Structure formats: C-alpha cells, structure tokens
Amino acid sequence: MAIHERKIGMRIVVLASGGVDSSLMMFLLKKEGHEIFPLFIDYGQLAREKEWISCQNLCHFLGLEPFRMDISGFGKSVPSGITDSKLDIEKNAFLPTRNLLFLTLGAAYGKVKSVNVIAIGILANPIFPDQTPDFVRAAQNSISRALGADIIIMAPLISLDKRDTLRLARKYGLPLDLTSSCHSSSKEPCGHCISCKERLAAEAYLANEKF
Numbered sequence: 001m002a003i004h005e006r007k008i009g010m011r012i013v014v015l016a017s018g019g020v021d022s023s024l025m026m027f028l029l030k031k032e033g034h035e036i037f038p039l040f041i042d043y044g045q046l047a048r049e050k051e052w053i054s055c056q057n058l059c060h061f062l063g064l065e066p067f068r069m070d071i072s073g074f075g076k077s078v079p080s081g082i083t084d085s086k087l088d089i090e091k092n093a094f095l096p097t098r099n100l101l102f103l104t105l106g107a108a109y110g111k112v113k114s115v116n117v118i119a120i121g122i123l124a125n126p127i128f129p130d131q132t133p134d135f136v137r138a139a140q141n142s143i144s145r146a147l148g149a150d151i152i153i154m155a156p157l158i159s160l161d162k163r164d165t166l167r168l169a170r171k172y173g174l175p176l177d178l179t180s181s182c183h184s185s186s187k188e189p190c191g192h193c194i195s196c197k198e199r200l201a202a203e204a205y206l207a208n209e210k211f
C-alpha cells in the first residue's frame with residue numbers, strides 16, 4: 001500500500017503535535033471514518049506545554065482523547081534548537097532521529113492498542129532526511145522487522161505543502177486558532193523558528209486568495 005493510500009475503517013495511531021499539519025491529518029482521517037488513537041509525544045521540546053494544550057483542544061474538537069507519552073529526557077540528552085533555549089532555534093532545528101523515534105513509539109503504542117497503522121503528518125519539500133518518502137518506507141520495513149509483524153506507516157499529506165494544508169484547514173473549518181506551530185516556549189508565535197517562518201510565508205501567499 002502506498003504511503004498515502006487508505007482502506008476503509010482502519011484503526012490508526014496518529015502522531016499529534018497540536019500543529020496544523022497533524023491536526024488536519026487527524027481531521028481528514030476521522031472524516032473518512034477511521035478510528036483514531038491520537039498520540040502526543042513529550043520529547044523535551046521547548047514548546048511541549050503549549051503544544052499539549054493545542055493537541056488536547058484539537059482532539060476534543062474532534063471528539064477524541066489524546067494520550068501523552070513522556071520521553072522528555074531525550075531532548076535534554078540530544079539537545080537541539082527546539083529542545084534547548086541556548087541553541088539557535090532556527091539553525092539548530094534538526095533533532096537527530098526524531099521522526100524515527102516518533103514512528104517507533106507510535107508502533108509500540110499501537111501494539112498496546114492492537115493498532116498496526118501509524119500516521120505521520122510530514123509534508124512535501126522535506127528539509128530534513130527523516131521527512132522523505134524513502135525514509136517513511138524504510139522506517140516501515142525496519143519497525144515491522146523489529147516487531148516481527150507488519151505495520152503500515154501512512155503519510156497522507158506527503159504530496160502537499162504548507163499552503164495546501166492551510167487551504168484545506170480553512171476549507172473544512174478546522175479551528176486554526178487552536179493550533180500551535182511555533183517551536184519556542186513563548187505564548188505567542190516567535191516568528192523566527194522554521195515552523196513560524198513556513199507558516200507566515202504560506203499565510204502571506206494565501207492572503208490574496210478568496211475562500
């Protein structure tokens with residue numbers, strides 16, 4: 001099965017961060033009638049508490065209850081700009097093995113819930129090596145071997161960019177004000193991290209489009 005294909009009525013662990021992409025993905029999968037198990041991972045990110053509030057609010061909006069998994073020591077052991085306020089939030093944004101870890105933990109949580117499908121909200125135009133279609137396929141193979149049972153990793157947004165996800169979010173009435181896209185710990189979006197810059201650029205581009 002290709003990483004953007006789906007069958008009917010699947011049980012899916014969704015990696016949910018409270019951001020636009022994962023929230024839209026969760027919304028679309030729920031709308032298609034799948035049973036969703038939202039998983040929020042606290043890996044020691046600076047933004048974890050505001051992300052968790054956004055994740056809970058978005059999940060409740062969709063009638064779902066997220067589970068919070070705590071591996072906060074990881075971000076302290078492997079510091080990056082998104083886990084350590086002393087590092088540059090933009091230049092040091094890469095956190096090694098983050099998405100592989102997310103998918104592995106998603107599969108482990110799925111094992112507990114008898115779910116073998118994990119959805120991750122990565123988009124087109126990858127910045128990091130763990131955001132590519134090749135990576136998703138390789139992770140699916142590796143984690144399946146590690147479990148001794150086949151899992152499916154789906155990345156349903158992988159052909160979309162940030163403009164597309166914002167368009168879809170607006171089209172379907174996803175409450176964007178509940179989402180949190182900034183990597184910093186500040187209450188308001190910092191405007192400097194890669195996530196803020198990506199969202200601001202997409203919003204500026206879409207500002208002239210009619211909805």
Ligand SMILES: [Zn+2]
Nearest residue numbers: 182190193196
């Ligand atoms: Zn930011």
